[in-house]
Amino acid sequence: MASLTPPRRAFWADIRFLVGIALVALSIASVWLIISAADDAVPALQATRTITQGEALSSDDFRVVDVGLGSVADGYLGPGDIGAGSVAARTLRNGELVPTSALTDADSSRSTTVVIQSSTGIPEGVEAGTVVEIWQAPPLDEGRSYDVPRILVADVIVHDVLDPEGVLADTGSQLEVVIDRADVADVLAAITGGAALSVVPVGSGS
Structure with a gap:
């Protein structure tokens, strides 16, 4: 009596089996990467508006976001790092993560604010955070004319x-x-002396 030979499995079945194993492995690797990324994420402060240098800071100026900063995490501020009397050491843009170097205390701040009146209007695009030059044209003939700016x-x-x-x-x-x-005295002297003041954005070709 002739023996029965089992039928050979089709080649496409082997391929499907290998593809299935590969998909399972890829799924496991993806989950592992997601978990690893979540483990590396730390809470950090993000500015919710443009904050200018010297401005007093409070927790209301920031939101807390989870960011994977890795080895540089210690260089950024997190929840609870904004203390009383904290001011911005430099301008922070809306949406920017806050580095520790951008924070100082009011006693150490060398800046203050002054209100000036621009006699030539405000150039387009000048807003909070814009860097400008202040120009003055000192008065001549008791204010009837002005010197070269x-x-x-x-x-x-x-x-x-x-x-x-x-x-x-x-x-x-x-x-x-x-x-x-250090510049406050000169600015106030120009204002009280009747000089015509103007602002020019830095980099505008002035």
Whole structure:
């Protein structure tokens, strides 16, 4: 009696089996990568608006986000790192993660804010965080004319663009700017001396 030979399994069945194993392995690897990434994520502070240098900080200025920072995690602020009297050591843009170097205390800050009136209006695009130069044209002939304009203070940060109301609306455009305390006397002297002040964005070809 002839023996029965079992039928050979089709080649496509072997391929399907191998593909199935590969898909299972890929799924396991993906889950492992997701878990590993989650383990590396740490809570960090992210600015919810543009914050200018010298501005007092509070927890309301930030949101907490989980970010995989790896070995540089210690270089960024997390929840609870904003203490009383903290100010921005530099301008922080909306959405920026906050490095520890961007935080200082009010006593160590060398900057303050001053409101100036621009006699030539405010250039388009100037907003909070914009770096500008302040130019002055000293008065001549008891204010009937003005001297050649010159730079009063360079690299000034705009804190806010103000909208004058009432009688002030016809006196020109006003800006609140962040300046070094060492420059305050010169700016105030120009204001009280009747100089015509203007702002020019840095990098505009002035």
